[in-house]
Amino acid sequence: MCVCGGGQGGVIMDSVAPFVLLLLPGLHWTAAEDTSWTYTGMLGQSEWSEHFPECGGSSQSPVDVVTTQTKYDARLAPLTPLGYGQHGNRPFTLYNNGHTAVIELPDWMTLGGLPWLYSAVQMHLHWGSGGPSSGGSEHTINGQSAEAELHVVHYNSELYPNASAAMAQRDGLAVLGILIVIGEEANPHFDNIINFLSRIRHANQKVLIPAFDVQSLLPKDLGRYYRYNGSLTTPPCYQSVMWTVFHERVQISKAQLLKMETILYSSRAGDPERMLLQDNYRATQPLNHRVVFASFTAGSGKELSSGEVTAIVIGIMCGCVGLAVIVRFIVKTVRFCALRHRETAAVNSSTSSWDVLTNNRPAPMQRMKETDKAKEKQQEMVLNSTSQAEKRSSPQSEP
Structure with a gap:
């Protein structure tokens, strides 16, 4: 002064x-x-x-x-x-x-x-x-x-x-x-x-x-x-x-x-x-x-010097750009995972329905076998009845 x-x-x-x-x-x-x-x-x-x-x-x-x-x-x-x-x-x-x-x-x-x-x-x-x-x-x-x-x-x-x-x-x-x-x-x-x-x-x-x-x-x-x-x-x-x-x-x-x-x-x-x-x-x-x-x-x-202020501003801008890239990557990753999850869920759902149909298909075949057996049994009963009738009629025809 x-x-x-x-x-x-x-x-x-x-x-x-x-x-x-x-x-x-x-x-x-x-x-x-x-x-x-x-x-x-x-x-x-x-x-x-x-x-x-x-x-x-x-x-x-x-x-x-x-x-x-x-x-x-x-x-x-x-x-x-x-x-x-x-x-x-x-x-x-x-x-x-x-x-x-x-x-x-x-x-x-x-x-x-x-x-x-x-x-x-x-x-x-x-x-x-x-x-x-x-x-x-x-x-x-x-x-x-x-x-x-x-x-x-x-x-x-x-x-x-x-x-x-x-x-x-x-x-x-x-x-x-x-x-x-x-x-x-x-x-x-x-x-x-x-x-x-x-x-x-x-x-x-x-x-x-x-x-x-x-x-x-x-x-x-x-x-x-x-x-x-x-x-x-x-x-x-x-x-x-x-x-x-x-x-x-x-x-x-x-x-x-x-x-x-x-x-x-x-x-x-x-x-x-x-x-x-x-x-x-x-x-x-x-x-x-x-x-x-x-x-x-x-x-x-x-x-802070002017150079330090400039460096800080550039750093902030680069940080913002980097953050935007990271956010975009995360969003794309989440969307990709969600899409894969939906596709996997659809495949699993289709496989389960096929398994149910496959397990149910033999059942009619079993019922058909039971029907055939019933017919065979019925035919056998008819044959047996015919045979017995023939036996009863056979002695009356002898003189």
């Missing part, structure tokens, strides 16, 4: 002391400018703590979020941006402060879902230089950096009258961290910033831009995030920030990222040498026994 000056601002009360204004994030200097720190070189990050003691503190930001070491906290509710889209006709101020591009935000934009009410101050970006192994984001997840990072800065308006009074207090600031990665399509919401960067190419340049819905820059899922206590990521590195780093990344196109990385200068317009404003991110700092809390369980928070 950038806390340096260099551009003209208008959200601080005129009565605020000048030396305080020098430290307020993204706001203008009211005294001699202090450009005594850079991201690299002799006045780079490794030297910050010599000039700004709190930069060597034990609760510095950014950090690497190791998801397996986060602690789930069911009390972490989804954040609620209030008034982010109620910009009306008032334009935003976009300026180059020599360290980043800053957009001042009206203080009627507030953030709910936190222990106190926080009012918006400004938002700004961090990015890399486009190298194959370069980073860009300040926070990392499991050691992996994103291409860029957006910070939306708020101050505790419930306890403090303004941002300058809050920024040095332990509970003074709340910052949203949004990791930005490259996607296939351009993000039209980020064009509200990127398309105007060419008008503030040099340090101390500013321009009024049309206001827009700030929430459109945030992830859609505001309920899954990491929470920890940390610091400003630039000098003076006050350890006064309650950080919320969203789990869901936001995508922009490669062309949009290229503009962000190559269009701005950290040098002024009149400087003899132009210095590109690149790699304006701080290296991750030790946790030092701090706990990073998660608003979601580890299982539900697994990050």
Whole structure:
């Protein structure tokens, strides 16, 4: 989170002391400018703590979020941006402060879902230089950096009258961290910033831009995030920030990222040498026994890359096709078995009827034999009767 000056601002009360204004994030200097720190070189990050003691503190930001070491906290509710889209006709101020591009935000934009009410101050970006192994984001997840990072800065308006009074207090600031990665399509919401960067190419340049819905820059899922206590990521590195780093990344196109990385200068317009404003991110700092809390369980928070999502979709489609083939095979098998069963039943029924007819056929033959025997017996009786009659008549004919 950038806390340096260099551009003209208008959200601080005129009565605020000048030396305080020098430290307020993204706001203008009211005294001699202090450009005594850079991201690299002799006045780079490794030297910050010599000039700004709190930069060597034990609760510095950014950090690497190791998801397996986060602690789930069911009390972490989804954040609620209030008034982010109620910009009306008032334009935003976009300026180059020599360290980043800053957009001042009206203080009627507030953030709910936190222990106190926080009012918006400004938002700004961090990015890399486009190298194959370069980073860009300040926070990392499991050691992996994103291409860029957006910070939306708020101050505790419930306890403090303004941002300058809050920024040095332990509970003074709340910052949203949004990791930005490259996607296939351009993000039209980020064009509200990127398309105007060419008008503030040099340090101390500013321009009024049309206001827009700030929430459109945030992830859609505001309920899954990491929470920890940390610091400003630039000098003076006050350890006064309650950080919320969203789990869901936001995508922009490669062309949009290229503009962000190559269009701005950290040098002024009149400087003899132009210095590109690149790699304006701080290296991750030790946790030092701090706990990073998660608003979601580890299982539900697994990050999927676009390739993994594509593989899952293809797998589901192949699974559906395979399931359809299996169902069709089962249906055909069932129909075939049913047909075979009916054919077998018909054959068995035919065989049983034939067996019955075969068993019944000899019966008439038996009755015929009995009839023949009766006739033979009757004929025998007739013959016997005739024979007896002949015997009785035989003696009477003898003289």
